[in-house]
Amino acid sequence: MPVAGNPPQTQTAAAPPTATPSAGQNETTTQMPIARPPLAGQTSPPPANGLLRQPQQTGQTGARFEPPRQAPAPAPRPAPAPPPSAHFAEVSQEIETPWAGQLAPTSAATIGNHRAIDALSHVGVKTAVKMPSQRGWRHWLYVLTRINLGLSPDELYEMELHTRIRRNARDSYQIGIFGLKGGVGKTAITVALGSVLSRVRGDRILAIDADPDGGNLADRAGRQSAATVADLLADKELSRYNDIRAYTSMNSANLEVLSSEDYSTARRAFNDEDWKNATSIVSRYYNLVLADCGAGLFHPAARGVLATVSGLVIVASASIDGARQAAVTMDWLRQNGYQDLLGRSCVVINHVVPGKPNIDVEDLVQQFERHVPPGRVIVLPYDKHIAAGTEIQLDLLSRKFQRRITELAAALSDDFDRLERR
Known part of the structure; x- marks a missing residue:
């Protein structure tokens, strides 16, 4: 604006500044808008608010005033691959650091909700003693x-x-002991097998005499009670274990036995309904139930046992006749819908008489192993204590007989946690 008393002057283009402005001089600036990111739903940035100031470009243009050109930067070489440890470190860092919009960080310790204390149960610990x-x-x-x-x-x-x-048997696991021929030692094997299971496991094991022709299971195990399975089925006030215990006998290995009705006074034979009713009562109080069956497979009692058991023991004597009977039993199971039960069966070749048998036992074992899983053909030696026909005590059996019965119990226990049980 012209001052009074001085003639107006014409403004000419100023030369480019050659020195840094001194204190008190203001640098000529222009207002520049601030670039803000668009808000949600917007497609363009919002208008400038006029708060940012930027210096004016007052320098001259031309070849004399162009800044020197810089040589182009060489192309970057690809970085070498990181070592495996660095790669895993990067992966773990990516797992721990969430991206935008993701949930809370996820680490290896929280994947699958596994506790760190649970993993210690699989760590082997060596004892110094x-x-x-x-x-x-x-x-x-x-x-x-x-x-x-x-x-x-x-x-x-x-x-x-x-x-x-000692494997855990879910529900009440039932095992049947079968043999098509009498005198092969089914009852003795039932007592010895139940005694080993009871002594090693320490839980409640019950053996039921399911022979419709009048078995002697209670006599071989040590009879303590005159009650029979018929008396148990007639009692309608059974609500506790002690109520069941009043009808059973127990031997020195804590094996309990439920005897069959006296054959001379029985009004009818033990049948499939008796077996089903008895097992429905005792299965609530016993972990394992063994059935000492008769010599036939067409009896109603045998059919009832086959319908509920989850394991099977086929007993044969160490003779050609006993081997044929065991083979017939396996063929009958296969042809009558019990193929899955045959896969959970064990074959016992029992030496019921002293001396060398009239059959090659090793060859017989190889033949039977074609029809049952490996390790499920057990050869029992002749034992004087069993041949005496008296009460069977586990400690009086020979060491070899005890070991073979223990192997039989272990083979049957391998099926305790299989899902295809009945």
Whole structure:
């Protein structure tokens, strides 16, 4: 604006500044809008608010005033692949750092809601103390010199068998002992097998005499009660275990036995309805139920047992006649809809008489192993205590007989957690 008393002057183009403006001089600026990101739903940025100021470009243009050109930067070389440890570190960092819009961070410790304390149950822990041997020369060496060499291979194998026998049996697991010929030792095997299961497992095991022709299961196990399965079925006030215990006998291995009705006074034979009613009562109080069956498969009692059991023991004597009867039993099961039960069966070749049999037992084992899973053909030696026909006590059986019965119990226990049970 012209000042009074001075003639107006014409404004000319100013030369480019050659020096830095001193203090008090204001730099000529223009207002520039602030670039803001568009809000949700907008497609263009909002208008400028006029708060940002930017210096004016007052310099001259031309070849003399162009800034020197810079040489183009060389193309970047690809970075070398990171080592495996760095790759996993990056992956773990990506897992721990969520992207925008994702949920809370996820780490390996929280995937699947697994607790860290649960993983410790699978960690092997070595003990500094060895368990001393209880038999053999290792035991006597420990007794005399206190040199502990640990358990023998035979003792370790026995511990493995006991571990298999202690498997948890869901519901009430039922096992039937069958044989088409009498005198092959079904009752003795039932008592010995139940005694081993009861002693090793420590839970309630019950053996039921399901022979419709009048079995002697209670006599071989040690009769303590004159009550029979007919008396149990006639009682309508059974609500506790002690009510069931009043009708059973128990031997020294804590195996309980429910005897059949006296054949001389029985009005009818034990049938399938009796078996189903008895098992529906006792299955609430016993973990394992064994059935000592008769010599035939067409009896109603045998059909009732086959309809409910989850494991089977086929007993044959160590003779050509006994081998044929066992083979007929397996063929009958296969042809009458019990193929799945045959896959959970064990075959026992029992030496009921002393001396060498008239059949090649090793060849017989190989023939039977074609029809049952491996390790389920058990050969029982002749035992004087069983041949006496008296009450069977587990401690009086030979060590070899006890080991074979233990192997039979372990083979049957392998099916306790199978899903295709009946």
